[in-house]
Amino acid sequence: MKTETPIVYIVDDDEAVRSSLRMLMRSVGLQAQALGSAREFLDAYDRRQSGCLVLDVRMPQMSGLELQQQLNQRGATIPVIFISGHGDVPMAVEAMQHGAFDFLQKPFRDQELLDRVQRALALDAQSRATSAADAQILERLKSLTPRELQVMRLVTLGKANKVVGADLGVSQRTVEIHRAHVMEKMQARSLAELVRMVLDTEEATHKP
Amino acid sequence: MPPTSRKKVLYVQPLAGGEVERLLHAMQAPFNQCAGGREAVTIAASRPLTCVLTPLQLADMSTTTLIEALHNAAPGLKVIVIADNPAVSEAVAVMQAGAHAVVDSHRLSTGLYHQVAPLLRGA
Numbered sequence: 001m002k003t004e005t006p007i008v009y010i011v012d013d014d015e016a017v018r019s020s021l022r023m024l025m026r027s028v029g030l031q032a033q034a035l036g037s038a039r040e041f042l043d044a045y046d047r048r049q050s051g052c053l054v055l056d057v058r059m060p061q062m063s064g065l066e067l068q069q070q071l072n073q074r075g076a077t078i079p080v081i082f083i084s085g086h087g088d089v090p091m092a093v094e095a096m097q098h099g100a101f102d103f104l105q106k107p108f109r110d111q112e113l114l115d116r117v118q119r120a121l122a123l124d125a126q127s128r129a130t131s132a133a134d135a136q137i138l139e140r141l142k143s144l145t146p147r148e149l150q151v152m153r154l155v156t157l158g159k160a161n162k163v164v165g166a167d168l169g170v171s172q173r174t175v176e177i178h179r180a181h182v183m184e185k186m187q188a189r190s191l192a193e194l195v196r197m198v199l200d201t202e203e204a205t206h207k208p
Numbered sequence: 209m210p211p212t213s214r215k216k217v218l219y220v221q222p223l224a225g226g227e228v229e230r231l232l233h234a235m236q237a238p239f240n241q242c243a244g245g246r247e248a249v250t251i252a253a254s255r256p257l258t259c260v261l262t263p264l265q266l267a268d269m270s271t272t273t274l275i276e277a278l279h280n281a282a283p284g285l286k287v288i289v290i291a292d293n294p295a296v297s298e299a300v301a302v303m304q305a306g307a308h309a310v311v312d313s314h315r316l317s318t319g320l321y322h323q324v325a326p327l328l329r330g331a
Contacts, residue, residue, distance in 0.1 A: 089299045090319070093310050096303035102299045 017163035038062035053122035079120035253281035264291035
C-alpha cells in the first residue's frame with residue numbers, strides 16, 4: 001500500500017538485525033518496514049512508494065545482489081544501501097556498478113547508517129520530484145497540435161517568427177498566434193523557460 | 209582494424225608497472241603510459257581512450273579529483289582504480305566519485321581481465 005511518508009525497507013534474513021534496524025529507524029521518526037527475504041520484499045513493494053531499501057547482501061534463495069538486478073530489470077529506482085558482514089571489494093564494486101546508493105560493512109555505527117538513509121531518502125524525493133515535473137511537461141506537450149509542435153521546435157532552435165513562417169509556409173502573424181498558444185499551453189513564461197522544458201523532456205525520454 | 213588505430217588503455221604510473229603491462233599485453237590491449245594525474249587528464253582530453261587505469265594514491269592529485277577531471281575532459285571515460293588491499297569503504301568512496309571499478313592489486317589478473325576485457329570488446 002502506498003503512503004505519502006517515505007518508507008525505509010529493511011530486508012535481512014536475520015530476525016535480530018531486522019528488529020534492531022527497524023527500531024533504529026523508528027527512533028528517529030522514520031517509517032520502517034522489515035522483511036525477511038528478497039521475495040517478501042518484491043511481493044510487498046509498490047514502486048510508487050517513496051523510500052529507500054536497506055538490503056543484506058547474503059540471504060538464502062535470492063541474494064541482495066540478485067534482488068538489486070530484479071529491481072533494475074523492473075525499472076525501480078529506489079536507492080539501495082547494502083549492508084554486509086562478509087562484504088569484499090569485488091562484491092561492493094559489483095553492487096555500485098549496478099547502481100547501489102551505498103555499501104556498508106557490518107558492524108557499523110547507528111549514525112553511519114542513519115546518515116546514509118537520510119541521504120538516500122533525499123535523493124529519492126528529488127528524483128521523484130524531477131520525474132513528476134517531467135511527466136507534467138510531457139502532458140502539456142501532448143496538448144499541442146501538430147502545427148504548434150512544429151512552431152515550438154523551430155522557435156526553441158532560436159529561429160525568428162518570420163523565419164519560422166517562411167520554413168512552414170505560413171504568415172508571420174500565424175506563427176505569432178501558434179507561438180502564443182504554445183506558451184500558454186506549456187505554461188512557459190519566457191522562451192528560455194520553454195527551451196529548458198524541451199531540453200528536460202528530451203533528457204528524460206532518453207534516460208535508460 | 210589495424211592495432212595502431214584502436215583506442216588505447218591509458219595506464220597511470222606509478223602502478224606496479226611490470227605486472228600491469230604483462231596483463232595488458234596478454235589481453236592484446238594497446239596502451240600508453242603516463243607519469244601522473246595531470247598528464248592523464250591532458251591525454252584524455254586529446255584522444256579517445258578505452259579506459260584509464262590509475263593507482264589509488266597519486267603524487268599530484270587525489271583520485272577523486274582525477275576522476276572528476278577525466279570525466280570533464282572526456283565524459284563517459286571509464287576509470288579503473290587499482291589499490292593495494294583496499295578497504296570496502298575506500299572502494300565504495302571511489303565508486304561514488306565515479307570510478308568504473310576498483311581492482312585489488314593482489315587479484316590483478318582476474319580483476320583487470322574482468323573489468324578491462326569487456327571495455328576492449330566495445331572499443
